[in-house]
Amino acid sequence: xxxxxxxxxxxxxxxxxxxxxxxxxxxxxxxxxxxxxxxxxxxxxxxxxxxxxxxxxxxxxxxxxxxxxxxxxxxxxxxxxxxxxxxxxxxxxxxxxxxxxxxxxxxxxxxxxxxxxxxxxxxxxxxxxxxxxxxxxxxxxxxxxxxxxxxxxxxxxxxxxxxxxxxxxxxxxxxxxxxxxxxxxxxxxxxxxxxxxxxxxxxxxxxxxxxxxxxxxxxxxxxxxxxxxxxxxxxxxxxxxxxxxxxxxxxxxxxxxxxxxxxxxxxxxxxxxxxxxxxx
Amino acid sequence: xxxxxxxxxxxxxxxxxxxxxxxxxxxxxxxxxxxxxxxxxxxxxxxxxxxxxxxxxxxxxxxxxxxxxxxxxxxxxxxxxxxxxxxxxxxxxxxxxxxxxxxxxxxxxxxxxxxxxxxxxxxxxxxxxxxxxxxxxxxxxxxxxxxxxxxxxxxxxxxxxxxxxxxxxxxxxxxxxxxxxxxxxxxxxxxxxxxxxxxxxxxxxxxxxxxxxxxxxxxxxxxxxxxxxxxxxxxxxxxxxxxxxxxxxxxxxxxxxxxxxxxxxxxxxxxxxxxxxxxxxxxxxx
Numbered sequence: 001x002x003x004x005x006x007x008x009x010x011x012x013x014x015x016x017x018x019x020x021x022x023x024x025x026x027x028x029x030x031x032x033x034x035x036x037x038x039x040x041x042x043x044x045x046x047x048x049x050x051x052x053x054x055x056x057x058x059x060x061x062x063x064x065x066x067x068x069x070x071x072x073x074x075x076x077x078x079x080x081x082x083x084x085x086x087x088x089x090x091x092x093x094x095x096x097x098x099x100x101x102x103x104x105x106x107x108x109x110x111x112x113x114x115x116x117x118x119x120x121x122x123x124x125x126x127x128x129x130x131x132x133x134x135x136x137x138x139x140x141x142x143x144x145x146x147x148x149x150x151x152x153x154x155x156x157x158x159x160x161x162x163x164x165x166x167x168x169x170x171x172x173x174x175x176x177x178x179x180x181x182x183x184x185x186x187x188x189x190x191x192x193x194x195x196x197x198x199x200x201x202x203x204x205x206x207x208x209x210x211x212x213x214x215x216x217x218x219x220x221x222x223x224x225x226x227x228x229x230x231x232x233x234x235x236x237x238x239x240x241x242x243x244x245x246x247x248x249x250x251x252x253x254x255x256x257x258x259x260x261x262x263x264x265x266x267x268x269x270x271x272x273x274x275x276x277x278x279x280x
Numbered sequence: 281x282x283x284x285x286x287x288x289x290x291x292x293x294x295x296x297x298x299x300x301x302x303x304x305x306x307x308x309x310x311x312x313x314x315x316x317x318x319x320x321x322x323x324x325x326x327x328x329x330x331x332x333x334x335x336x337x338x339x340x341x342x343x344x345x346x347x348x349x350x351x352x353x354x355x356x357x358x359x360x361x362x363x364x365x366x367x368x369x370x371x372x373x374x375x376x377x378x379x380x381x382x383x384x385x386x387x388x389x390x391x392x393x394x395x396x397x398x399x400x401x402x403x404x405x406x407x408x409x410x411x412x413x414x415x416x417x418x419x420x421x422x423x424x425x426x427x428x429x430x431x432x433x434x435x436x437x438x439x440x441x442x443x444x445x446x447x448x449x450x451x452x453x454x455x456x457x458x459x460x461x462x463x464x465x466x467x468x469x470x471x472x473x474x475x476x477x478x479x480x481x482x483x484x485x486x487x488x489x490x491x492x493x494x495x496x497x498x499x500x501x502x503x504x505x506x507x508x509x510x511x512x513x514x515x516x517x518x519x520x521x522x523x524x525x526x527x528x529x530x531x532x533x534x535x536x537x538x539x540x541x542x543x544x545x546x547x548x549x550x551x552x553x554x555x556x557x558x559x560x561x562x563x564x565x566x
Contacts (some may be wrong), residue, residue, distance in 0.1 A: 078453075081457055086453065110458065112459065113457035114459055127451065127469060128475075138458035190454075
């Protein structure tokens with residue numbers, strides 16, 4: 001299996017390092033994982049959903065979690081920003097290290113931690129407010145009160161997802177006036193407005209038409225320059241189109257992972273081979 | 281085909297019931313309206329059945345007063361309890377509470393009335409009234425409001441729990457993932473998205489409180505008063521009808537007056553329902 005990332009060393013950049021070292025460190029930092037998952041287990045009273053997950057998510061890449069329905073992809077994704085806390089029946093153990101901090105430890109500021117990760121769900125869940133307020137919501141939670149700043153951010157992020165021209169004359173309208181595809185892009189703009197480092201996308205195109213799907217996929221390709229994207233999908237072609245790194249999961253376990261060309265074209269395990277044959 | 285006829289027939293009967301009740305009540309109340317103007321019936325306090333003078337203001341006032349009191353006492357309690365049970369509390373607690381709420385809803389109103397006479401009335405007389413430096417027999421608007429509030433709680437609470445359960449978990453996740461704390465999520469998503477449902481639950485509570493008869497009748501004192509003091513007694517419309525139904529044939533126009541009171545109740549509850557429907561329709565568009 002290809003080694004994707006080095007161990008994260010947050011304090012490497014100190015004033016005493018030489019120019020040579022700085023270049024080396026910068027290179028290392030570029031490739032260092034933004035998220036490191038160690039021995040993550042999620043279980044319910046009925047059994048394990050995730051079994052001993054160990055994974056390093058590299059920075060500014062699209063990492064695709066691939067696998068059949070019910071294999072634990074979404075649970076893994078939701079563990080990353082501790083949305084699993086909402087489900088009282090789940091018992092989560094292990095370590096998830098983001099920016100050198102184990103977010104599984106007690107006493108974490110979950111609100112701040114979650115703002116580092118934008119979430120895009122299977123179908124859009126706009127908040128019960130206007131288009132403008134949806135994008136402004138996260139900023140207000142951050143304590144930003146300046147109307148000028150908020151308006152600027154709303155415009156920038158709606159432009160970023162290619163929605164500005166479609167909604168600029170009806171920003172005060174309820175979100176229900178938008179199509180599902182537009183709502184999904186709005187949800188992406190809403191997530192980007194809080195300036196996350198990571199985008200968690202849970203089958204974000206599964207409810208969309210092909211045109212909206214293409215728009216979202218193209219957006220992801222652009223966004224990966226600035227963000228790390230973790231995309232859950234069971235669509236093989238989507239994984240091939242977008243992924244820099246594919247993690248194949250089956251019944252709560254990581255079966256194979258690596259570059260898409262490597263693992264999707266030359267699968268090593270029988271399970272993945274069967275999945276690829278059935279999927280195609 | 282036959283099934284279709286049965287279904288349509290059932291639907292028309294259901295639609296006809298409220299219309300028939302309304303028409304029937306109006307038909308019976310009409311003689312009173314010939315002798316006295318609607319304005320004087322609604323806004324006069326003179327109640328002399330023997331002289332044929334019927335002023336309903338004290339009854340309307342008492343009804344509105346106990347309803348508002350019951351609403352103020354029960355609505356916030358139900359809202360916070362429903363939020364706690366669905367958003368913060370353990371599943372086990374909710375599982376325990378649901379049958380308790382159903383049992384509370386199933387208790388006959390006369391039992392609430394007896395409980396009011398035995399517990400609430402002495403409480404108002406011995407504890408609440410001295411707190412305000414006054415005396416009260418306990419049979420008061422406050423006692424009526426408290427008993428009504430307790431009676432409305434299971435209905436409102438049950439509906440609010442249902443409302444909060446229907447809010448998609450994805451919406452909560454969206455709010456939390458944008459950096460909201462749990463309480464901010466409740467404020468911005470649960471309450472806002474559930475707003476039409478909350479209004480609906482409150483509407484149901486108010487309509488129930490306004491029409492409730494026997495339990496209120498037992499604790500409210502049944503004397504004609506227009507007073508802002510909750511420690512004084514009152515005489516709501518349903519109590520008027522229930523107390524005087526037996527003797528209505530002996531006095532001319534008395535039966536019409538009681539039917540008018542029933543018509544008034546019917547119309548007010550209809551208006552409350554229409555108002556809340558309209559409000560829900562407006563807020564659902566947000």
